[in-house]
Amino acid sequence: MSKKLIVVLSVLMIAAFVLSACAKATPAAPAAPKFKACEVTDTGGVDDKSFNATAWKGVTDAMSQLGIDGKYLESKEVADFEPNINAFVQEKCDIIITVGFLLGDATKAAAEANPGVKFSIVDYGYDPVIPNVLGQAFQTDEAAFLAGYLAAGVSKTGKVGTFGGMQIPTVTIFMDGFYKGVQYYNTQKGAKVEVLGWTPADGTGLFTNDFSDQQKGNDMATSLMDEGADIIMPVAGPVGLGAAAAVKARGNAYIIGVDSDWYLTAPDYKDITLTSVMKLMDVTTLNAIKAAMDGTFKGGTTMGTLANGGVALAPYHDLSSMVSADLSKEIDTIKAGIIDGSIKLAQ
Amino acid sequence: MAPILQLKGITKQFPGILANDHIDLTLGKGEILALLGENGAGKTTLMNILYGLYQPDEGEILVNGEKVTIHSPTDAITSGIGMVHQHFMLIPVFTVTENVMLGSEPVKAGDFLDRKKTAQKINEISKQYNLEVNPDDYVKDLPVGVQQRVEIIKLLYRNAEILIFDEPTAVLTPQEADELFNIMRELTKQGKSIIFITHKLREVLEISNRIMVIRRGKVVGEADPKTADNKKLAEMMVGREVNLVVEKDIKKPGDVVLSVEDLVVADQFKNLVIDHISLDVHAGQILGVAGVQGNGQTELVEVVTGLHKAVSGKIAFKGKDITNCSPRVITEAGTAHVPEDRQADGLVLPFTVAENLVLCSYYQEPYAHGVVLQYDKILENAEKMIKDFDIRTPSPFVSVGTLSGGNQQKVIIARELSRPIELLVASQPTRGLDVGSIEYIHKRIVQKRDEGCAVLLISPELDEIIELSDRIAVMFRGKIIATVNADEVSKETLGLLMAGIIPEKGEIASKTEKVVEATF
């Protein structure tokens, strides 16, 4: 009885192997090879609702708009980066998109070993430039500046809050811009809106040290609201959704999303999403793919700014009634000021 | 009328051993059948077949003349067969009623357990069979003898007609054993039938109607308790001539080897368990410590061997103070310890026989050079020990847990006695063993004493103490209430002393301030 079952199973297994081997052996009709864009994620995985996902959206946009092939490989740990990139090199991908500073070393090594392959790395740049790598960096503070000004203008309590996932530059740049935007509002209007959760002067602030535990976001938002903040900008990937949940439960406060337009990507929280500080990695990724396709690809670093649309403030959607026409106009003016350089963020 | 139970040609094969070889057995109504045999003879296997824990390879079981198949203990109970296990299957934190109900809970309308009804029935049963017990007591608070009664009530509650008692007296004091025998007689008087498994000859002769002897899986004969005697039964069991009386000469004791002075010991709950005792053991002398279990003997052994710390007092070995020294220091000084619980303390069951034989000396030459174990030497030693001490094992490589109890004990005895020692502390060295093994171990202990070793022997078995000891100290509630020469004291006097009654005074010995609870 049992022996028979085992034999049957074994035969099935072997048959599956042989069949698939045969399937492999018969070559598919030789169509013109499609352009292939391949993404290697960092340890967050492709559905991290953060930069891995946004970059992947850039690839899928390219797939639908340009009719190319797209693939991704998820990394579970640092040691996976190198073989994952190499797998795509062997797969003859036309451009390999790597996501995040963690892949910085591995991307550099692979790019130097394979000068014929084009790479683009999200949220990272090389100095000196590597000729076959396009870094994608973002002047996120420009958009966050607008968000800070907006928050200060909308706040009823005179207190706004922010917190980060980890104290690293790609996170604190949001918080810096936000802080400066609020200060700008204060000097312009002689107001005294306070920022809770980040003090750039001494580099102290609130950090979850975690990009996955939403409960921590919930806790952070709750304590910020306890302190009186009524606008909160969580810069912590999916942890921010926990903050949104806390705000929604409490009421009388609003969220500013980050990375993507949360009104669209987190529709559960539509009604409390004032705006979002968008870091349009999908756009820059799509642009990198386009450049690789039409032959204009060049190594270096693209800097996403308000000017080139790499970063932006999302529309206010359903909450536009909260933003007075004056405030809205002021923000447009500031935006223009940043673009033409009359307002400088760096001090 | 058909006999209530009949087994025909029961055969059970285990890998490498024929545990039951065409066993036939007949049990009449109202009969007590004693099943006698050494450990490993196949008694327990046979009973486990009857109780549904094993399936026989061959043979059939007939209850009231009808063939039955028993796949599980539930089937057994349905067929009216119940078993009182050696280790009770009771839940200590439940009451008697709850324990009895467990598995056959009567349910009132709704989903509530009907305790009242069960308690009522327990009372009826206990009245009918003279099984005194309070249904509301928690099992953990009951003495062992009463716990056993609860086990019996459990079976009667489920209408068992055939009761199997597996070594029921192993855990009982002599008095409790007598009570159990009265209960068994009462049960048979009211029509229940009993199979009584044991290897204690005295009990067999006292209680049974008929004796069946099993050896190596086969029935080797039947005997009538009225005509049989100890010696003949022992020979049937073991298959050769057995010397039941320990032969030993009177010897003049030498110097004091172990001296205990004014020792005070507390248990982990800070109860006083040894209350200012003093004793001396001389070279070439066996000092037996008699007493009902739980009167401080265990702690005495543990303190002497370094496993438990003394509160005050002094223990000296050959004049050197060893109080509260570590076990290793005490062992290396030249002492040996046969522990009370061989499986928990004396052996590492999954380890091989060879490894267990060097458990206390593997780190020394010749078994280790530096940190490297010398397995050839360890093996050499094992082979020698297996031969010298007649350890029945398929090889030195099998794990010791697969050996029978007697052979496990022989491993310990071999390990402890083969070292050059001047003091042997033996705690219940023959607990649970069969006649053949007991005889052997007694001989070895006496031999050691004859070589000039001092022996501290602890045993709740009066016969053992009397036969082996040169002097006897009786412990009661943490005190030594009498020390006597073994050849000058009667069994009756010792029995009284163990119960705390000093014959001359005819009164109970003074109590210690804190009552020492018997621990089970």
Add this chain to the structure above:
Amino acid sequence: MKNNKNDKQDLGKVILNEITGEDPKSPKKKKSFWKKIEIPFLAIITGLLIGGILIGATSQSVYAGFAVSIWSGFAALGKEIGTAYFSLFTGSLGNPVTIIQALQSGNATDIRFALNPLLESLVKSTPYIFAGLACALAFRAGLFNIGVEGQLFIGAAAATYVGYAIKGLPSYIHMPLAILAGAAAGALWAIVPGLLKAWTGGHEVINCIMMNYIAYRLTTYLLTGPMTRPGGGGMPLSPMIEKSAYIPQFFQSPIRFHLGFFIALAFAVLVWWILFKTTWGLNLRTVGTNPRAAKYAGLNITKTIIVGMAMSGALAGLAGANEILAVNHSMAIGLSSGYGFDSIALALLGNSHPFGVVLAALLFGVLKNGATRMMVVSSIPIDIVTIIQALILIFIAAPAIIRAIFHLRSSKEDTAIVTLSSWGGGK
């Protein structure tokens, strides 16, 4: 001479006997080879089958196929599963066709590339071997070291520091020094719960978990603070270690096969030797199996527990050091995807025997490596392999399920794997 040859031929059998704990000299009826590997083998097969069903159930083309007809549905199912497992197989062990072609061509580079999937599987197995040994050794000492993950992080941090901070040493000193630093740091980290258990009876499981949290936060702090890469902009990333500290890779990139694998094998033999051939090992095993008997035999239980934890921690630290020195060459967060926890399962799978651990680690490495290829070829998420792994482990840990599925007779001997005496709550 002849004897020698026999020994070699029987090596496989000897190892198998070692792992299954069977004594070759015992006259007991020996289990047949099939009997011994039956459960693990069937567990793997069953795990793959259920994994196949999952692959099919999550595949659009299968649904599309069934919408057309049953047959095209099954064809699509077969193709999906076939492609997935074929890529799992070629991705982890190599494509037999490519290997044969490469061998025939005799081109050394081709051969290396053809064999790379297999070599990469060995690379992926290496940290599993170290971490599995750490758990197995602790199990043998009756300790549940759930802190391997934290010890791995600390070991990696120490190896990284020694790797970049010390400059100008020759490789034959620098590399062993960095490895040693990793082992020592792991050992120190593990000694803490060991001491707490020995002195206060605090349960090592709880204390190890707490030590894990401390280790995570401490390494994050180190990587963003004192150990951060100059010019790295404060990212949690250490400087690159010196070349002299590298555990050498044997071939050119992209082939990562490195000396660490053989170091891991050497440690497996060392752990086996310590456990079964030395007094230390006997101490550990006695305390682990029966602490009461250990006390009776005069062993210092406190010391043994501390030594056991330290040795286990050192192996865990080696797992971390190996990843840094041989593969990553710098430390970043996201160093481990849970080697410390996988290794518990792995140690149990290997019957807490060093050689069993090696085999189990190879299985894990193969599955993990094959998953990458499977993801590339058929876009099946890497998580499916995690599920297959989990299923295999469940089936091995609960052989009753396998026996029930395949109607096998149970044998009384295959009961519990290792006794964890410390779980009774006793000291």
